[in-house]
Amino acid sequence: xxxxxxxxxxxxxxxxxxxxxxxxxxxxxxxxxxxxxxxxxxxxxxxxxxxxxxxxxxxxxxxxxxxxxxxxxxxxxxxxxxxxxxxxxxxxxxxxxxxxxxxxxxxxxxxxxxxxxxxxxxxxxxxxxxxxxxxxxxxxxxxxxxxxxxxxxxxxxxxxxxxxxxxxxxxxxxxxxxxxxxxxxxxxxxxxxxxxxxxxxxxxxxxxxxxxxxxxxxxxxxxxxxxxxxxxxxxxxxxxxxxxxxxxxxxxxxxxxxxxxxxxxxxxxxxxxxxxxxxxxxxxxxxxxxxxxxxxxxxxxxxxxxxxxxxxxxxxxxxxxxxxxxxxxxxxxxxxxxxxxxxxxxxxxxxxxxxxxxxxxxxxxxxxxxxxxxxxxxxxxxxxxxxxxxxxxxxxxxxxxxxxxxxxxxxxxx
Amino acid sequence: xxxxxxxxxxxxxxxxxxxxxxxxxxxxxxxxxxxxxxxxxxxxxxxxxxxxxxxxxxxxxxxxxxxxxxxxxxxxxxxxxxxxxxxxxxxxxxxxxxxxxxxxxxxxxxxxxxxxxxxxxxxxxxxxxxxxxxxxxxxxxxxxxxxxxxxxxxxxxxxxxxxxxxxxxxxxxxxxxxxxxxxxxxxxxxxxxxxxxxxxxxxxxxxxxxxxxxxxxxxxxxxxxxxxxxxxxxxxxxxxxxxxxxxxxxxxxxxxxx
Numbered sequence: 001x002x003x004x005x006x007x008x009x010x011x012x013x014x015x016x017x018x019x020x021x022x023x024x025x026x027x028x029x030x031x032x033x034x035x036x037x038x039x040x041x042x043x044x045x046x047x048x049x050x051x052x053x054x055x056x057x058x059x060x061x062x063x064x065x066x067x068x069x070x071x072x073x074x075x076x077x078x079x080x081x082x083x084x085x086x087x088x089x090x091x092x093x094x095x096x097x098x099x100x101x102x103x104x105x106x107x108x109x110x111x112x113x114x115x116x117x118x119x120x121x122x123x124x125x126x127x128x129x130x131x132x133x134x135x136x137x138x139x140x141x142x143x144x145x146x147x148x149x150x151x152x153x154x155x156x157x158x159x160x161x162x163x164x165x166x167x168x169x170x171x172x173x174x175x176x177x178x179x180x181x182x183x184x185x186x187x188x189x190x191x192x193x194x195x196x197x198x199x200x201x202x203x204x205x206x207x208x209x210x211x212x213x214x215x216x217x218x219x220x221x222x223x224x225x226x227x228x229x230x231x232x233x234x235x236x237x238x239x240x241x242x243x244x245x246x247x248x249x250x251x252x253x254x255x256x257x258x259x260x261x262x263x264x265x266x267x268x269x270x271x272x273x274x275x276x277x278x279x280x281x282x283x284x285x286x287x288x289x290x291x292x293x294x295x296x297x298x299x300x301x302x303x304x305x306x307x308x309x310x311x312x313x314x315x316x317x318x319x320x321x322x323x324x325x326x327x328x329x330x331x332x333x334x335x336x337x338x339x340x341x342x343x344x345x346x347x348x349x350x351x352x353x354x355x356x357x358x359x360x361x362x363x364x365x366x367x368x369x370x371x372x373x374x375x376x377x378x379x380x381x382x383x384x385x386x387x388x389x390x391x392x393x394x395x396x397x398x399x400x401x402x403x404x405x406x407x408x409x410x411x412x413x414x
Numbered sequence: 415x416x417x418x419x420x421x422x423x424x425x426x427x428x429x430x431x432x433x434x435x436x437x438x439x440x441x442x443x444x445x446x447x448x449x450x451x452x453x454x455x456x457x458x459x460x461x462x463x464x465x466x467x468x469x470x471x472x473x474x475x476x477x478x479x480x481x482x483x484x485x486x487x488x489x490x491x492x493x494x495x496x497x498x499x500x501x502x503x504x505x506x507x508x509x510x511x512x513x514x515x516x517x518x519x520x521x522x523x524x525x526x527x528x529x530x531x532x533x534x535x536x537x538x539x540x541x542x543x544x545x546x547x548x549x550x551x552x553x554x555x556x557x558x559x560x561x562x563x564x565x566x567x568x569x570x571x572x573x574x575x576x577x578x579x580x581x582x583x584x585x586x587x588x589x590x591x592x593x594x595x596x597x598x599x600x601x602x603x604x605x606x607x608x609x610x611x612x613x614x615x616x617x618x619x620x621x622x623x624x625x626x627x628x629x630x631x632x633x634x635x636x637x638x639x640x641x642x643x644x645x646x647x648x649x650x651x652x653x654x655x656x657x658x659x660x661x662x663x664x665x666x667x668x669x670x671x672x
Binding site: 045048049050051052065066067068070074075077079080082083084085086087088089091092093095096098099101140162242266 | 416417420421423424425427430431432433434498500503504505506507508510511512513514515516666670671
């Protein structure tokens, strides 16, 4: 059990963490989410007594970490994969940690096997890849068979097989009744791993609830309605009809309409009455990633700006079209389109049909940045999802509305 | 107490499993012994050409330790690296997460490194003495002569204290580059200048290496009027070491482990 009360940390005049209070309970994986620089690592460091809080306190099992008897046997932590002496072999690194808490040397070989590093145990960790470094860090955390485990961004740099392994490891550690506290900036990853979520932004608590509650509180069902692209007046007509009937209509970037507050059959009836043809009428559920991004929108410290390329841009040859925009760039409210296989023909090229792309939701005008954020547009399959940076809205899970638990299915199948 | 024993074992594993330990310590031995032997050989050959004043105060024991001016620099590097490696690699976070008691962590580390420095320092000192004396021929001193054994053991202690002082400074400064950038020129040049220039002599001779170096002299230098004896000088050096280590500990305890 980890308990933080009014935890505050200032570095000079910058407040990294402010008045953070939460509890991490045993027997569950607790996800700790927040954008880059939101204070996740600082909080973890304060839990481990590495940083002294400016105000407030944090305890493990009732003790501040520095007073915890035989701390290394009770708490295991992965803070920073590269926090090792590069000239020391993996085995010696773990051995020095094991000797600190009187753990027998054969346990070192056990954990090396658990994380799959037994073949490079004698190699200097200088040559390790980021993924191998993470595995070494996880091995160090598991060394003392502790009841409380802290992992700071454990899946960074891991391959898909490693990510799946870490996910299952966390779950099995929690199932054994241990306290597992995992930080991440990937909502999609946490949705699959965690039972409980603590979300912070700019060092302050934004949300503290179970994943199920988080989903039901934050992801609203909506319908996507598409009228023929060739007849924009039909879209206007349907929009006003739906609004009159009490629906809430939001134009999407590619010309479709996002409708909330009306059931699908009613939308169909209204369109019929207004004599508007529909190319699409589909049920959707906002993804968890979207809910998370909406929540942390105001608390993102490091936001990509558009790349003006002043002086670098070559004049376009006559007749050439400007390149396609990158969705999501500088558009916090941007919503991911569904994967192509679900939408059918109209989704095959959601942007091309519109000519100049619409820039809704207060997107800044001007040149866009083709590479500051990867394009989540026509995603081939949901499998690519976990490797995407958090700055990109999730491409995949705008799956048809169904029970919230279904959100996890495509990933679990991997 | 068990915690301390565990921390000491862990620090021993740490110190023996990095290459820098072997390199710095062996460099220290080689530099001290080789330079001391060379200078002893030269002194033996030039003895007849020396001014009478110098011939009278010729100290065969001390001349065989002449290599320590350079050898101590390698000891400084050893002391600095042992401590600051933790900071420069980020290992400090892992270490302190495993040993939350800062005193146990720091003093186990310093204890292990000091033990190693003492062993190496003694070997260096005795080797330098015997090889140096072998080069000096008829001018040689013997281990049984008055004050000689004290000087030879003192040479080993001096090197140990230099390493300890460096560890304390590194614990305060954390950065290996900064620590070495201050310690190396200080011990190689600045303290020698301050200790020998008339204007600053009175204060300069209380600097750690100037005071501690007296333990290695058997025949006092002509005109030397220091207000402390050989052991007194080593004591002054010890006080410096205690101050540096205390400073390092206080800062480690107060500071965030970055």
